[in-house]
Amino acid sequence: MEGLVALARSLVTFLHFWPIALTLGSTLVGIMIGCMPGLSATLGIALLTTLTIKMPPNDAILILISAYIGAIYGGSRTAILLNIPGTAANAAACLDGYALARQGQAGRAMGIATTGSVTGSLFGVVCLALFTPLLGEVALAFGAFEFFWLAVFGVMMSGQVTGEDALKGWIMGFVGLFVALVGQDGIHAHNRFTFDINDLAGGFSLIPMLVGAFGFAEVLTAMKDKMAPPALRAFDSVLPRFGDVLRYWKTVLRSGVIGVYVGILPGVGEDMAAWASYAAARRASKESEQFGKGSVEGLMAAETGDNASIPGAIIPALALAIPGSAPAAVLLAAMIIHGVRPGPLLMVEQPQFVYDVVAMCTLATLGMLFFGLFLIRPMLLVLRIPRTIIMPIIFVLCVVGSYAIAQRLFDVWTMIGFGVAGFFLRQLGYHMAPLVLGMVLGDILDKSLRRGLVLSDGSLEPFFTRPICLVLWLVIAASILWQIPPIKEAAGRAAGALARLTGVRDREARPRG
């Protein structure tokens, strides 16, 4: 009841002209960022963080959340019309969205994507309101030992599910953890790996690193190959059909649950949520043979899953200060910049803020619905701007954004360094999401391990025997073992044998007619 009152108070706070105007404006910006292949939600939020640095905290966070939700949704437009996912989260939407577009049902596909995104997002918002206080309460019992394993868990999970090679993901995660430790350490204020460079004493700032890894690296990636502006096909009405929505309510619900669950997992982003929802829908569907050939259910599942994972990713960011995805990591950093202290004490110190975030997500979802239904055609004009024009402008924004945080040229150099390194690492098959998560979790890991060792007087036993620690390290160990080919093959054989055995038993148990 107390929560409902707080939520109502937050909703009333935001139902004024200025917050609504900010929501609509930033959702539109987010959708346009999402529409443009190459510009990610992470980059959009990082740049907007720098733009909104002087704004009141609630206005700034509202803009970032609206842009986040808008960007993930906006990526589905190009996935459907061009078979090019605007963001990684929309790759699953390409399969059936583009197939529908080729059948002359692009408008219908966009309507389905809009419906799926809105319902997924609203489902996620309900989970955000329900689970953040609960998780915050549980997290109050977490100590240094649990936070150490949570940090390791986040990096390992993110590394494993991003990209095709878990080893590369893990390397990026560990490099991110190390990069976060450069500068004065958080316990004794001793300089680590600063090489007597004064600017390094404060460490690398997160936002310039992110702007470099996601912005400058993306500019270089886009400039590498010549690409003509895409030709857009005409499309029918984008208004969703109620029949499509009601017919697949089970798929929507399942995808919402999967999306939120995947979102909560540290560092596992919206793209995994979309793929997991799509795969689950395909397994459960009566028309699974239609998947990939223009299945309404498949598109609905993918879009519901990725948008449900946005509030899901914000849950651990608020309750544990551990982000569920790369854009949520930037959001977390922005909250800290604006004086919010996410983590287990948030529900004690600033409980209203959690409900403010719920209200912000709700408003942004409604903004997304508005633009999704009524302003699709003008928004797609942005796709006609050649990359040779948009990319240098993005780079200028990267420079301004990096400088704006602390007015230090060192941050611009940081952005350049991480951008060039990020470009070459991408070309070699390394993904940036685990790196980002490592950068965010490095401080938590460092302090938790050292504090834990002090508390246990050097004994590693509590790290392995406390109940939550036990679960976390067992999952981590299993995920590592799973990557070892002989073990993976043996597990596959065992699963196959078990399935055959179960099948034989089922046949024997079946009454003969």
Next chain:
Amino acid sequence: MQSLDNQPSPRVEFFSGLGWITLGSAIVYGSWTMDRLENLNINPYTAPGLVPGVLGAVIALCGSIMAVRAARVGTSGSDRTAVTRAPIFNWRVALSIALCLGFALGLVGRGAPFWAAAAIFLFLHVFLFSEFGERRGQRRLWRGILVALAVSAGASFAITMIFQEFFLVRLP
């Protein structure tokens, strides 16, 4: 997700692994030789080099696994070397990096007003890429110059006004 065609060759993977081993080892060395603050009587488990040292060792271990894996794939003959891969570096990337570095390191913060620095960079980037990257041989030089001028003037003015006047952000 990257397709298999874009995956680097085992040779590149092997040298990447060696690179990670070198980086990890350097971190371990730097952590080991880092001041342990014994003169301050701190708890030895809070030594500043502890966690970076562990991370360095893990990075070196992962690098070793990568190098061994690449070497095995390379010698087994089941590698993907037959696949034609796009080069990771070409003249477009080189030109873009040169222009971006020239702007960010050579112009910004060196006394020139930001709007002027941004306009020069944008003009050069848009003009060079649209003329030599997209429209080579089409003899549309003047059109390219006009487009680049319009984009550079408009964008540098808009960015300066929006950041400096509307959002009150100081520009370099």
